[in-house]
Amino acid sequence: MRLFLSAFVFPRKQIFTLRRFQSSSIRHEPISSIQIPMDGTEQSLRQSLSEKSSSVEAQGNAVRALKAARAAKPDIDAAIDLLNKLKLEKSAVEKQLQLTISSSSSSGNGSLNREAFRQAVVNTLERRLFYIPSFKIYRGVAGLFDYGPPGCAVKSNVLSFWRQHFILEENMLEVDCPCVTPEVVLKASGHVDKFTDLMVKDEKTGTCYRADHLLKDYCNEKLEKDLTISADTAAELKEVLAVMEDYSPEELGARIRKYEITAPDTKNPLSDPYPFNLMFQTSIGPSGLIPGYMRPETAQGIFVNFKDLYYYNGRKLPFAAAQIGQAFRNEISPRQGLLRVREFTLAEIEHFVDPENKSHPKFPDVAELEFLMFPREEQMSGQSAKKLCLGEAVAKGTVNNETLGYFIGRVYLFLVRLGIDKGRLRFRQHLANEMAHYAADCWDAEIESSYGWIECVGIADRSAYDLRAHSEKSGVDLVAEEKFSEPKIVEKLVITPVKKELGLAFKKDQKNVSESLEAMNEQEAMEMKATLESNGEVEFYVCTLGKKVSIKKNMVSISKEKKKEHQRVFTPSVIEPSFGIGRIIYCLYEHCFSTRPSKAGDEQLNVFRFPPLVAPIKCTVFPLVQNQQFEEATKVISKELTSVGISHKIDITGTSIGKRYARTDELGVPFAITVDSDTSVTIRERDSKDQVRVSLKEAASVVSSVAEGKMTWQDVWASFPHHSSATADE
C-alpha cells in the first residue's frame, strides 16, 4: 500500500488491477478496526444506564399514579424516596459511563491534554516561522503551508541526512523527474481511474465534504457525547467506524441517509457520495489537447525510467533508485494542519530485486535491532505492539523477506537518528484487507503524535505490479535478465491447433476454439493428449462460446519440447520505502518540544530539543555587551564557524543573556557561545544548560565536533573548565 496515496479504500473487488489506495493514514487505535471493541465495562454500563433510565421512568409514573389516586402520604413519600434513590443510581452510572468513554475515546481528557500540547507546539512553530499558512495576506488556502527560515533549515537537514543515509550509503541511483505528468503515465499507474475520495455536496450551497469524514464525525460524536444511545446502537456505530474504510459509495450513502447526516455548516441535505479524483489537473502545451496532472507521488518517474537505470547499473539486480520531490493532492477538505496538505515533499525509494531472491547482503547489519513492531496477528487478536528483534521477525516469516526487513531496519535508524522518540515509533504490518492483491507484505512506520498514530513511512513489497503496468501500457518491456552460466534445457508445452481442420469443423467458431485450445494449462493439455490418443476424440468446453465441442485427433497437436535456454527473463519485484517528509518533520517537532520554567519561575519557556543533526541553526553567538573588543572576537568566531560549515546566528540585541538563551532554545539551537572576553568564551548546551569555558581559538572546532557527533557533550564537559551560570540570568 502506497503512502499518502488516497484517502478512500475501494471495496476489494475493484482493486485487482490497481495500486491499492488507502483511507486516512491516521489511526487512533488500529485494534478498533479489527474487533468491535465494545469494552465489557462500557457495554454493561450502557446496559445498566438504560435499565436505570427505565426504572426512573417507571417509578416516576408510579409516583404520579399514587398522587393522582390520592394515596396515603407515607406511601407517596416512600415512592418518592425510591424515585430519588433510583435517580441517584442512574446519575452514578451516567458519570461512570462518561468516565469510561472519555478515558478510551479520542476527545476525552487525554485528548484535551493532547490538544493543549499541540496548541503550544503549533503556536511556537507559527510564531518562530517554522511554518506559515501560505498566501496569508490573501487569507490563505487550506492545506497549503510555507516553511519559514527555521522550518526550511530543518527540512534541508532532514533531506541531506536522508540522501546520506539512503542514497549515498546504499549507492542508490537518484533521479529527478518533473511534477507535470502526462495523463498516459497516470492512466497506466491507475491514478486517473482510482485515485479518488468519496465526496458529498451540500445540496443547496454546493460546499463539498469528504463523505467518510462526516460519517466518522457523526459516529464519534454520538459515542462520546450521547449517553442515551443503547448498547446495541453503540456497538453498531463502533462497527461502522471499524469497517467504513471498505464501504462502497452506495454503502456509505446508505449510512449517511440512515443517520440523517446533514451538511455541518448549514444543516442542508447532502448529495449521494461520488468519487472525486484527487489529482490537480492541468493541460500541457498550448493546444489544450494533452491532459496532464501534477504528480501524486514521485514513484512513477522511477518506474518509467527502469530500463535506462537497469542498463546504467550494468544490467545487474538488485539496485535501488530514489527520488526526492514535490507531490500534489487536491484534498477535498484538508484538516489536521501540517499532516494532511495539498502539496508535500516525498522521498521515495524503489529497490528492484529478483523475485526469486529477496535476500540482502547487508541484512546482518540491522538484524540485531529491537524495536516496537505490530504484526498482523497481534492486531487481529487485539494485542498491542511489542518489541521484536528484527532478525527474528524475518527468520520467523513475520516480515516477508530480508530486503523488506533491511529497509525496515534502516528506516528505524533514520527516524531515531533524527530525534523521533523510539517509544512512540512502531512498525505496523498491513492487514490482509489493507493490501493490494499483488503486494507481498507492507509495513508502515507509524509515529505517535497528538493526532494519534501517524503513518509517516510506508515500506511495501509491491511485487512486479508497477513495472508490468507500464510495460503493458507503453509496449516497452521493463524486464531484467539472468544469464545462465551454462544453457539450461527446459521442457515446454507446445499446443498447435490445426486451423484447417478446425475451420472445416467449426466454421466461424474456429477462432474461439483455437484460442481456447491454446489457453489450456499443462495438466489440461496432457489429459486431452492422453484422451485423444486413446479415444481419438474428446469433449471440450469452449468458454467463449459457452458450449462443448468435440475435438478430434487431427485438429490439434500437443507435445512437450525440450529447449535450450541461455537466460531467464523476468519482471523484477520492487520494494518501496516511501517517506512523507513533512509528516516526519511535524512529528519530530512534537517529540522534541518541551517546556521548562524560567529561572524566576514566572513563565514556561519553550525548548525544541532537536539533535544537532536537524537543528535549524547549530550555534548562536552572543557578545555579552556591545563593544568593539567583543564584536571583533565575535567576528573571528563567526568566520571560523562558517569555514567549518556550522550554521550560526549572531545575536547582538541588547537584551539579557537569559532572554537570548530563551529565544535560542525556542528555535532548538543546541549550542550558544557567549563572548565575554577576547581570549576565551562560554559554550552553553541547550538541554543541560551546562556551560564550559573554552579558548576563543578552540570555540568553533569544539562546537563543530559536538554538532557533527565526533564528540559528545559529556566529552566536552569532562575536558573543559565548567562555568558557573551566575552570569547567565536564566
Place this chain on the structure above:
Amino acid sequence: MRLFLSAFVFPRKQIFTLRRFQSSSIRHEPISSIQIPMDGTEQSLRQSLSEKSSSVEAQGNAVRALKAARAAKPDIDAAIDLLNKLKLEKSAVEKQLQLTISSSSSSGNGSLNREAFRQAVVNTLERRLFYIPSFKIYRGVAGLFDYGPPGCAVKSNVLSFWRQHFILEENMLEVDCPCVTPEVVLKASGHVDKFTDLMVKDEKTGTCYRADHLLKDYCNEKLEKDLTISADTAAELKEVLAVMEDYSPEELGARIRKYEITAPDTKNPLSDPYPFNLMFQTSIGPSGLIPGYMRPETAQGIFVNFKDLYYYNGRKLPFAAAQIGQAFRNEISPRQGLLRVREFTLAEIEHFVDPENKSHPKFPDVAELEFLMFPREEQMSGQSAKKLCLGEAVAKGTVNNETLGYFIGRVYLFLVRLGIDKGRLRFRQHLANEMAHYAADCWDAEIESSYGWIECVGIADRSAYDLRAHSEKSGVDLVAEEKFSEPKIVEKLVITPVKKELGLAFKKDQKNVSESLEAMNEQEAMEMKATLESNGEVEFYVCTLGKKVSIKKNMVSISKEKKKEHQRVFTPSVIEPSFGIGRIIYCLYEHCFSTRPSKAGDEQLNVFRFPPLVAPIKCTVFPLVQNQQFEEATKVISKELTSVGISHKIDITGTSIGKRYARTDELGVPFAITVDSDTSVTIRERDSKDQVRVSLKEAASVVSSVAEGKMTWQDVWASFPHHSSATADE
C-alpha cells in the same frame, strides 16, 4: 527584468504597472539589437552582386541580339567572352558574399562546429544519464527532462553550494512555498494578465507556433541562404530581427502577412498572432471555483511573506530572503533542449533595502574583482564586452548602487567556483527599452554556449514595485519603518474645504469641487492661497466637472502645519538575483566537456573536467583484479570514504583499468583509487592523468582533502611518490 519570465516583450505602453516580461533570453550578438548591423563589406557585396547580375543579364541579351542580327562571328565571340568574364565575376562576388554571411551568421561554419560540439556533449550526457527525456517510454513530452543519477548529483552539489555561498554566508532567510498558487497572487503580480507569448495557429490543423520564432526563422533563413535579396531587403530583415521584441501583436501579424510566412510543417496559412498565457492552470479544491496556477517563479512566495520575515528579522533592513524551488512555464513550442523547458528549478533571492541607502557593508570584499562587463553604453555604441573592475563600475555609476554591485560580484564568484569559464561569462546591462519603468538597473549574467550567449542569472534592482503591488491587492501594508533617534519636525500642507459654503454655492457639484480642491499639489495650493488672500476670489478648473468655478476665500482653508514625526514609513526596494539552475548546469556541462585521444590513438575519449565541488561522484575505487585481498582493501577504503562524506563508486567490472578510467572520466569523476595491493594504492587525477602511491590508510583522507579544496593536486603530487602509468593501459 525578471529571468525566465516570458518570451514576449510588451510594447512599452502596456507595461507601466507590470513586472516587465522578456523576450528570448538567448542572444547571439546583442549588438545586432541596437544598431542595424549591415556590415560595410556585406552591404557592398550585395550591391555589387546585384550590379553583376544586371550586367550578366544585359550582356546575355546583347549576345542574343547579336546572334539574332547574324552579326560577324568575331563580334559575337567577343561578346560571349565578355559574358563569361562577367559570369565569373558574379560568381566570385557570390562566393565572397556567402563567405561573409557564414562567418558572421549563426548557422555558418562556426555554427556547424558549435552544433557538432553540442551534439557530442548531448550524446555523452544522454548516454551517461545526466539527463533523460521525461516519460521516454511513452515517447516523451517536449520541454520536460529528468535528471538521471549523475545529473541529480551535480544538481544537488550546485544547490548545496548555492545554499552555502548565498544563504549561509549572508544569513539569508530561506522560505519554501508551494508551487500551487491561487489566482489572486498572480493577478497582483501581473502574471495572469501579462505573462504571455504571442502565438499563431495553423488554420487547418490547429498546430500552435510562437509567432516571433517563425518571423525570426524566416529572416535568418532569407539572410543566410538567399543571395539574391537586395541590400535594402537585407537591411530591412536585419532591422526586423533587431526590433521584433518590441512588436505589438498587430505589428507582428503584419510582418507575417507581408512575408507570406506559412506553417512550417504544412505550409498552411496562419492565424493572426494572439497572446497565450504561459502558466499551467489548475483548480484548487473540489468545487472547481478557486482557479490556481503552477507558479511561474518562486519570488512571489517571498513577497507575500514580507511582513512576517521583516518581523522575524527584528524589523531591521536590509535583509534578504531566498527560495529554491520548481517553477513552471507552459511553453508554446519548447526548443533548445535543456535551455528552454516547461519545468525548472529556480533559486531566487529578494534582498530588501532602504531605497535611500543602497550601500552594502561587504562591498569592499568584491570591489577588486575584474571580469567581463557589457554596460548599456558599450552595447549602444557597437563595442563589445570588456574587463572592468567592479569597484570602479560602481564608483562611476555604471552599476547603479553598491548592493546591486555586491550581488554581481557574488554571482561572478559563484559561477566561476562552479567551473564556468570566466572568459565565456559576461554581465550584460539591460538597455533602457528592456527594463520595466520602475526598475533602477538590471544586469544579466550571460554564459556563452553553443546556443550563443545564455541569460543564466538575472540581477535586478526592482525598486518597490512588487511589495506595492501586493500591498494594493491584499490591503496589507508591506512596509518598513525607520525610527528617528529624535522626532523630526515636518511641514505638511493641509487643505480643508468648507463644505457648508461650498454646498451653498455649488449644490450637487459640491463633492466634485471639494475633491478637486483636496487634490491640489503644494504649488497649486499655495498659489490659490496667495490669490485668495489678495483678491478674495479665484477661478478654479474642476476637471471632473469639465468647467471652471469661482472659489471664494471662505470656501477653503489652506495652510502649512508643522508636525512631529517619530519615524519614516516606506516601502523597501528589492534587489533580486534570480538563478536558472538548469541553464547554469547545462552551460557548465559545455564548459567542462573536452575530448582527448585514447592511448592507442584510435578513438576520442570524452572528459568532463568538473571541479570536485560539482563532480557527481568524487572518487571511483577499482580493485585491479578480482580477488579477496583486494576486495577487502576496497571495502576498507569505501567505508572510510563514506565516513568522511566523499561520494564514490566501486567498479569491479573485469575490464581493463584504462577502460575503467575512460568510463569514469566521462562522468567527470576527479579521482580514482586503484587497489593493487593490501597496503598501498594508486590515486589518479583525472585532468593530468598523474598518479601517486599512497598508503591504504591515508587514501580516503588524501582524496577528501583534495576534493574539499583543503589541498591542491600539486600538493599531493609534491608529497607522495609518483606512480608510473605503465600498469594503467590508457
